[in-house]
Amino acid sequence: MKSILTLTTLSQLKALSVPIRAEIMMRLIEKPLTGQMLSEKLNLSRPKVHYHLKELEKNHLITLVKTEEKGGIIQKFYQSVARGFTPSLELLPHMEDVNESNRQLLFQMAEKTKQVILSAPEHAFTPQRASESPADWNHVGSMWQISATEEQFNDWMKKYFALMEELRHLSKEPSEETAQKLYFFSTMAFEVDELIMETIDHEDEENKA
Numbered sequence: 141m142k143s144i145l146t147l148t149t150l151s152q153l154k155a156l157s158v159p160i161r162a163e164i165m166m167r168l169i170e171k172p173l174t175g176q177m178l179s180e181k182l183n184l185s186r187p188k189v190h191y192h193l194k195e196l197e198k199n200h201l202i203t204l205v206k207t208e209e210k211g212g213i214i215q216k217f218y219q220s221v222a223r224g225f226t227p228s229l230e231l232l233p234h235m236e237d238v239n240e241s242n243r244q245l246l247f248q249m250a251e252k253t254k255q256v257i258l259s260a261p262e263h264a265f266t267p268q269r270a271s272e273s274p275a276d277w278n279h280v281g282s283m284w285q286i287s288a289t290e291e292q293f294n295d296w297m298k299k300y301f302a303l304m305e306e307l308r309h310l311s312k313e314p315s316e317e318t319a320q321k322l323y324f325f326s327t328m329a330f331e332v333d334e335l336i337m338e339t340i341d342h343e344d345e346e347n348k349a
Contacts, residue, residue, distance in 0.1 A: 141169075145201075145222035152199045153227065153237040160184070161192050162244035165201065165220055166252055172205045172217035193218060201225075246328060253326040260324070285336055293329075300327070 147153055155161055160182070167173055167181065175193055179186045196202045197218070205219045225245070227238045268278050288296075304325070314320050 141220065142222040144224045144226055146228050147225055147231060147241075148228045149199070150231065150234055150237060152201060153231060153234060153241050155195055155199045155201060156225065156241035157237055157244060158192070159244055159247075161196060162241070162248045163251075164189075164192055164196065165245070166248040168202055168218055168220040169223055170252075172219040174215045174217055176215070246330070249326060249328065253324075256324050256326075283337070285332075297329075 147156075156165065163182065164178060167178060173181075175186055175189045178184070178193075179189045182189065193202065197204070201221060202218045203221050204216055206217045208215045208217070225241070227241075231238060265279055269276065271277065274280070274282065311320065
């Protein structure tokens with residue numbers, strides 16, 4: 141599976157703009173599944189699931205990764221060809237379709253995050269030590285609203301992905317002294333056109349007092 145696949149056709153964009161297909165894609169990013177498995181997870185009929193699978197496969201967004209025989213029936217397992225997708229420059233004139241495909245994928249990521257939160261073990265949210273600093277906690281739950289230039293935001297994006305790559309690299313070199321644990325990361329950042337929450341700089345308020 142590639143890290144990022146560049147979308148090159150309008151047909152690919154439209155395929156990802158359909159909400160149910162975006163949900164199927166998120167499932168197939170996680171692991172290979174059959175049409176029957178997807179039918180049960182999504183509560184959809186098998187014909188509908190297979191129709192959407194064929195559309196995604198036709199647009200080279202998923203691929204057949206293995207087959208298994210069970211009860212004389214050949215089961216086909218499909219998986220996403222990439223963990224993420226980005227439009228090519230040629231598709232930028234079709235911004236409406238680009239926007240909708242990105243919106244649907246982000247929405248499905250948010251839904252998956254909710255599921256993981258509900259299924260995570262209780263100790264994942266139990267403070268390991270008393271501290272008022274979030275940097276000392278064993279989990280992150282944070283929402284920010286920040287005014288920045290586009291250049292500043294793009295610089296932050298580069299630093300963010302570099303930091304994640306650094307952690308991925310370190311995880312490939314496990315310590316013999318400390319056992320590794322699994323951590324789930326879900327991050328979203330995008331432009332909005334109005335204030336979502338009122339922000340107050342408490343330090344400034346105290347200084348004024």
